[in-house]
Amino acid sequence: MENLQEATKTDNLILAPRKKRWLMSPSADKAFHTLTKSLALFLFTLVIALVASMIYNSRLSLSRFGLSFVFSSTWDPVKELFGALPFVYGTLVSSITALIIAIPISLGVAIFLTEECPYKLRPIVLTLVELLAAIPSVAYGLWGIFVLVPFMRNYINPVLEKGLGFLPLFKGPSYGIGLLTSGMILAVMIVPIITAISVNSLNSVLPSQREAALALGATRWEATQIVLLNARSGIIGGIILGLGRALGETMAVTMVIGNRPEISLSLLAPSYTMASVIANEFTEATYDLYLHALIEIAILLFIITFIVQAFAQLLIRQISKGKKS
Amino acid sequence: MLVKNRNMENTSLESKEVKEVKEVKESKENKEEAKNLKVEVEAENLNFFYGEKQALYSINLKIPEKSVTAFIGPSGCGKSTFLRTLNRMNDIIVSARVEGKILLNNQNIYAPNVDVVDLRRRVGMVFQKSTPFPKSIFDNIVYGIKINKLANSRTELQQMVEQALKQAALWDEVKDRLNDSALALSGGQQQRLCIARTLAVMPEVILMDEPCSALDPIATEKIEELIVELREKYTVIIVTHNMQQASRVSDYTAFFLLGQLIEFDETEKIFTYPKEKKTEDYITGRFG
Numbered sequence: 102m103e104n105l106q107e108a109t110k111t112d113n114l115i116l117a118p119r120k121k122r123w124l125m126s127p128s129a130d131k132a133f134h135t136l137t138k139s140l141a142l143f144l145f146t147l148v149i150a151l152v153a154s155m156i157y158n159s160r161l162s163l164s165r166f167g168l169s170f171v172f173s174s175t176w177d178p179v180k181e182l183f184g185a186l187p188f189v190y191g192t193l194v195s196s197i198t199a200l201i202i203a204i205p206i207s208l209g210v211a212i213f214l215t216e217e218c219p220y221k222l223r224p225i226v227l228t229l230v231e232l233l234a235a236i237p238s239v240a241y242g243l244w245g246i247f248v249l250v251p252f253m254r255n256y257i258n259p260v261l262e263k264g265l266g267f268l269p270l271f272k273g274p275s276y277g278i279g280l281l282t283s284g285m286i287l288a289v290m291i292v293p294i295i296t297a298i299s300v301n302s303l304n305s306v307l308p309s310q311r312e313a314a315l316a317l318g319a320t321r322w323e324a325t326q327i328v329l330l331n332a333r334s335g336i337i338g339g340i341i342l343g344l345g346r347a348l349g350e351t352m353a354v355t356m357v358i359g360n361r362p363e364i365s366l367s368l369l370a371p372s373y374t375m376a377s378v379i380a381n382e383f384t385e386a387t388y389d390l391y392l393h394a395l396i397e398i399a400i401l402l403f404i405i406t407f408i409v410q411a412f413a414q415l416l417i418r419q420i421s422k423g424k425k426s
Numbered sequence: 427m428l429v430k431n432r433n434m435e436n437t438s439l440e441s442k443e444v445k446e447v448k449e450v451k452e453s454k455e456n457k458e459e460a461k462n463l464k465v466e467v468e469a470e471n472l473n474f475f476y477g478e479k480q481a482l483y484s485i486n487l488k489i490p491e492k493s494v495t496a497f498i499g500p501s502g503c504g505k506s507t508f509l510r511t512l513n514r515m516n517d518i519i520v521s522a523r524v525e526g527k528i529l530l531n532n533q534n535i536y537a538p539n540v541d542v543v544d545l546r547r548r549v550g551m552v553f554q555k556s557t558p559f560p561k562s563i564f565d566n567i568v569y570g571i572k573i574n575k576l577a578n579s580r581t582e583l584q585q586m587v588e589q590a591l592k593q594a595a596l597w598d599e600v601k602d603r604l605n606d607s608a609l610a611l612s613g614g615q616q617q618r619l620c621i622a623r624t625l626a627v628m629p630e631v632i633l634m635d636e637p638c639s640a641l642d643p644i645a646t647e648k649i650e651e652l653i654v655e656l657r658e659k660y661t662v663i664i665v666t667h668n669m670q671q672a673s674r675v676s677d678y679t680a681f682f683l684l685g686q687l688i689e690f691d692e693t694e695k696i697f698t699y700p701k702e703k704k705t706e707d708y709i710t711g712r713f714g
């Protein structure tokens with residue numbers, strides 16, 4: 102009996118004229134449209150407002166130094182001279198160093214996780230890797246100061262100096278802090294991101310791709326190359342995400358890079374990054390021009406990150422072009 | 427069309443009687459021929475397990491060289507499993523276990539000293555869903571040639587690519603766009619590309635697992651024509667759910683049921699006078 106009643110009830114609901122349900126009415130459609138549109142507009146306005154206020158609040162530095170701000174390597178608050186080049190250099194070099202260290206490690210871990218690792222261990226290892234991404238960057242910084250810096254100073258850097266010291270890239274003296282150390286700490290921080298995304302894209306490659314390669318007489322590694330080829334746009338996406346994180350990372354880097362606004366070709370030398378200088382000197386900026394110069398650096402960081410992202414989008418689109426027929 | 431081609435000799439305007447006599451004579455000849463034919467692929471008491479679960483039960487089978495053999499049977503009966511034991515593709519499944527022998531030219535491919543990589547080159551495989559690599563058409567064919575180091579020079583490589591594409595009846599359609607992505611080809615063209623890629627590494631046996639099940643009738647017809655031609659040079663084994671396809675393209679048919687090989691014989695016999703009741707039931711559509 103009850104069932105029957107219920108059934109007729111739902112029947113009625115289905116047969117009920119549409120206007121009774123407001124959510125299905127054209128006016129609801131319109132309201133929804135307006136809502137989502139205004140939310141999108143709001144976000145857009147927010148970005149514009151942000152950029153506008155940053156430009157406004159860096160106007161003194163912008164008008165005083167113009168383009169030379171980007172190309173000057175003097176950063177001397179006492180003489181009121183500001184040039185951002187050392188920070189741009191430090192940011193780019195530490196991030197690229199991080200990528201060079203992190204990419205092979207991440208790919209190795211990802212390939213191991215998707216191919217070699219016993220099935221039961223896979224989720225455990227993956228969770229461990231992802232856990233690395235959850236550690237706050239101050240903790241990485243502390244670890245950097247107390248463990249990584251002495252380790253680099255005592256073991257790695259002397260070896261590099263001795264073996265490769267003839268290259269300007271590894272010229273001494275080294276204090277443990279510097280570009281290479283911050284690159285390494287950044288690498289530890291971005292390995293989980295790149296690994297997790299690579300694992301995802303490797304797992305989504307059809308098994309038949311590997312089998313097809315094997316069926317042609319491919320060795321295991323040759324078949325893996327085909328799998329990597331299939332996953333490449335996803336992997337590149339992961340790398341770009343990692344690069345984005347490295348470019349903007351502040352805390353951990355500032356604790357190990359030495360915070361010296363100098364450009365040195367050597368990876369063992371101390372340096373400074375854009376994000377670090379903003380965080381460190383914001384409270385010390387005692388006059389307006391100083392403050393404005395720091396905000397201009399923020400604009401530069403924004404532009405560089407934007408360029409990297411745009412470039413990445415282009416690259417990924419280029420790669421996946423062939424996939425659509 | 428295909429059927430016509432293959433029975434060309436029988437379709438002349440002979441009287442019924444003459445034809446019958448001739449057919450009897452022919453089938454006798456066939457039998458004698460079959461005895462003399464070199465056996466290319468042979469299964470000896472083959473058992474196969476996925477972990478605890480047995481998927482194949484003591485399969486014994488002799489497939490002659492330069493013939494087309496169809497594997498038929500209801501879904502889940504082990505056709506793909508058996509096909510994949512023939513190039514040891516099942517090796518990559520962790521829980522898989524094989525007992526018994528598969529002989530390729532009288533050599534047990536499960537013997538300990540067998541080079542599996544080279545075995546897989548000799549026994550090519552075409553999959554149900556086409557598997558072009560995300561490379562250009564040209565590079566798809568080149569891949570197999572390169573990894574097996576079959577070409578000595580750039581010109582030789584190009585010749586081999588052209589020859590493979592011609593053999594797979596794809597050359598005319600793609601010769602002007604060899605550098606386009608293979609993923610931009612139609613489904614049927616992709617499948618022929620995969621066949622060409624397989625042919626390029628000069629296999630002896632070609633395994634096909636439902637190669638037409640994702641294709642429209644015209645693309646299917648093209649692949650079927652191709653299979654019939656391949657018989658001249660290769661031993662072809664094809665899994666199919668399509669009875670007409672099996673009768674159109676194959677010389678021999680093996681009927682599988684629940685992991686067992688129920689019957690293996692010349693296709694004509696299987697489809698006209700099957701020895702086993704189960705085969706007859708399946709072919710006439712009484713189950714499956």
Ligand SMILES: Nc1ncnc2c1ncn2[C@@H]1O[C@H](COP(=O)(O)OP(=O)(O)OP(=O)(O)O)[C@@H](O)[C@H]1O
Pocket residue numbers: 476481499500501502503504505506507508519
């Ligand atoms: N990787 C696997 N692990 C465990 N069992 C499997 C695996 N692959 C197949 N099986 C099982 O083995 C049996 C035979 O499967 P197989 O794929 O060989 O059948 P098939 O005849 O090819 O079927 P279909 O016509 O649907 O392709 C089925 O019961 C299937 O569930």
Ligand SMILES: [Mg+2]
Pocket residue numbers: 505506507635665
């Ligand atoms: Mg199957």
